[in-house]
Amino acid sequence: MGSGPVVLLLHGLGCDHTTWAPVMESLARTHTVIAPDLLGHGASDKPRADYSVGGYANGMRDLLTVLGVDSATVVGHSFGGGVAMQFAYQYPERTERLVLVGSGGLGPDVSPAIRAITTPGFHQLMGVLTAPGLRHVTTATMRLLARSRMPQARDLGEVADIYDSFKDPRTRAAIRHVVRAVVDWRGQIVTMSDRAYLTEAMPMCVIWGADDMVIPVSHASNASALAPSARIEVVPNAGHFPHRDHPERFVKIVRDFMRSTDPSRYDRERWRQLLDDGARVPPVQAEAGESPLAPVHSVRRASSA
Structure with missing residues (x-):
């Protein structure tokens, strides 16, 4: 719905596009809003298929392509935040900004x-x-x-x-x-800790409910440590669904973020340099056997030999 710059809204686990109902019409006054039911959710098909975050990112690429949309600001809630991060990583040329809402992928803890x-x-x-x-x-x-x-x-x-x-x-x-x-059984196994440095080339906003009982609000601090340039917004008196608890506040945060930042412009050489330099893992993120602040590519990078 609406017209203007495109905003892609990705819901969380077990939800569907109706989770965005309190904010869609307001956002649509100034933007084109696309809110799909992800595969396996809502009215979308539920086949025996690839349900990985990479698979979902591919599906969103295909959806935007079918709709004739070249790029969008991607807003992801909870599991949808993980999909949004993966989409931005796989398709930086199609991602203008990234907004993560009570997102997965920022630490191991989960309900x-x-x-x-x-x-x-x-x-x-x-x-x-x-x-x-x-x-x-x-x-x-x-x-x-x-x-x-x-x-x-x-x-x-x-x-x-x-x-x-x-x-x-x-x-x-x-x-x-x-x-x-x-x-x-130990918690989340997909993390953005070894890719967050790529947000240097992409505006990112992180929104969290102060009373989130599903994914702790402390993960917003993780996002700040992993991506220092990210804008962090903690919404008081809100749980895991701040867009439903305080829709007007949520829309204002998103709209102000988009108004105050320029869309990311994909620069292949800049992206190549970021990948080549790799990330430096904060001490709290370092895995057993890794030295603190070690370049990620020194332990995870595939050999080109």
């Missing part, structure tokens, strides 16, 4: 509920837990608690929608494939 999706028997157990009677009682209870305004319960309305969607076996299977690609 136990998401880790549970990776466990054996999840598919069968959710089949039982989403039987009509139990599902209706559980979702109604979650929505009632969400209206209590307790910080710990503020996200339960959206969680109830996700839980309700698990009644579809195809959705459960797709979400399980997605989570297994990015999470194991």
Whole structure:
């Protein structure tokens, strides 16, 4: 909807494009807004397919191509933030700016509920837990608690929608494939820590709810350490869905960020130089056996010999 510079909105795990409903019309007053249901979510197909973040990035490239869009500001929430980062990494020439909202990929921590999706028997157990009677009682209870305004319960309305969607076996299977690609029992396994230095060539804004119970707000500090040029916005009295908790504030942050930054212009030589120089890993990010502040390419770079 709308017209003007393009904004691509990527929802989180188990959600669909309706998560952006509180902000789409407002953004569309000044921008062209594209909000798809990612593969395996919402009304999109749920095939046995590639549910990796790279696969999703390819899908968004194809979507923009079909729509005749050359480049966009990419806004990603939660898992969609991981897809947005991957898209920017794979297709810098098509990414004008990057906005990450309560994003995955900025640290290992994640809620136990998401880790549970990776466990054996999840598919069968959710089949039982989403039987009509139990599902209706559980979702109604979650929505009632969400209206209590307790910080710990503020996200339960959206969680109830996700839980309700698990009644579809195809959705459960797709979400399980997605989570297994990015999470194991220790937490998140996909990280931007060895690629964040590439944001030197791309404007980035990070938005987080101060009361996020799904991915800790401390990950916003991780983003600041990994990408010092990034703009960090922590929204008070907001949980994992700041765009739903405070839509007007969210739109203002995004609009001000876009107004105050120039779109990234892909420079192949500059990108090549950044890749060749590599990143320097902060001490808290260094893996066992690596020296602090070691160039990433010295341990992860593929040999060209």
